[in-house]
Amino acid sequence: MRLTLPSILLACTSFTTLAGDGHWEYTGKHGTAHWGEEFALCGNGVNQSPIDISASKTIEADLPSLVINYQESNAISINNGHTIQANIKGNSTFTNDAGTFNLLQFHFHAPSENTINGKHFPLEVHFVHADQDSRLAVIGVMFEEGKKNTELEKIWSDMPESKQSKEQLINALSAAKLLPKEKSYYRFNGSLTTPPCTEGVRWFVLKDTIEASKAQIDKFSKVMGTNTNRPTQPINARIVLQ
Numbered sequence: 001m002r003l004t005l006p007s008i009l010l011a012c013t014s015f016t017t018l019a020g021d022g023h024w025e026y027t028g029k030h031g032t033a034h035w036g037e038e039f040a041l042c043g044n045g046v047n048q049s050p051i052d053i054s055a056s057k058t059i060e061a062d063l064p065s066l067v068i069n070y071q072e073s074n075a076i077s078i079n080n081g082h083t084i085q086a087n088i089k090g091n092s093t094f095t096n097d098a099g100t101f102n103l104l105q106f107h108f109h110a111p112s113e114n115t116i117n118g119k120h121f122p123l124e125v126h127f128v129h130a131d132q133d134s135r136l137a138v139i140g141v142m143f144e145e146g147k148k149n150t151e152l153e154k155i156w157s158d159m160p161e162s163k164q165s166k167e168q169l170i171n172a173l174s175a176a177k178l179l180p181k182e183k184s185y186y187r188f189n190g191s192l193t194t195p196p197c198t199e200g201v202r203w204f205v206l207k208d209t210i211e212a213s214k215a216q217i218d219k220f221s222k223v224m225g226t227n228t229n230r231p232t233q234p235i236n237a238r239i240v241l242q
């Protein structure tokens with residue numbers, strides 16, 4: 001399924017309501033269990049994200065390297081009511097056998113949305129990309145609790161703490177520094193993990209993790225005020241390659 005860029009940006013960045021009501025949350029009467037009442041794919045899609053990546057069910061494959069070419073650039077951080085998101089200026093890309101994808105934005109979930117062998121990580125970053133035909137690809141990276149992350153701190157230090165907060169300009173943000181050195185990955189087809197849960201998203205979840213301090217992880221959770229992960233979804237007929 002092909003998406004138009006406006007629908008991608010709406011899905012990823014908007015906190016305004018859509019036609020109809022369109023309001024969603026992670027908990028309560030607009031929570032994850034109710035998304036399908038208003039957004040059909042969230043309820044009846046068969047290639048939904050996130051998933052549990054179970055090592056016993058993945059298939060070994062000769063996967064091509066991810067060629068990630070993220071440039072240091074200015075970014076705008078926003079609080080859209082569901083996450084903290086950094087909208088990227090400039091020309092950061094990654095390339096693999098599916099083509100070349102431009103980095104549009106990255107944002108966070110706590111705890112992680114995808115799980116590995118049933119395990120949640122305390123924080124997950126999603127790098128959202130689109131190619132020139134507006135096909136989407138997401139690279140997911142897990143954080144473990146550890147050292148303070150200096151690149152993350154560029155966003156965290158002026159974190160917009162409510163969705164009424166002003167956007168923050170971040171100078172010289174290097175998304176590449178939010179990636180582990182080793183970039184082997186799990187690959188599968190999935191969806192946006194937020195309404196409208198659009199499918200046709202290429203997912204790449206890196207096996208290696210990066211670190212953030214407990215204070216950094218706690219700050220995000222406190223600002224969001226709730227867990228920001230959709231529960232894992234059935235794999236159905238999909239396979240996960242590694």
Ligand SMILES: [Zn+2]
Pocket residue numbers: 107108109126193
């Ligand atoms: Zn996400």
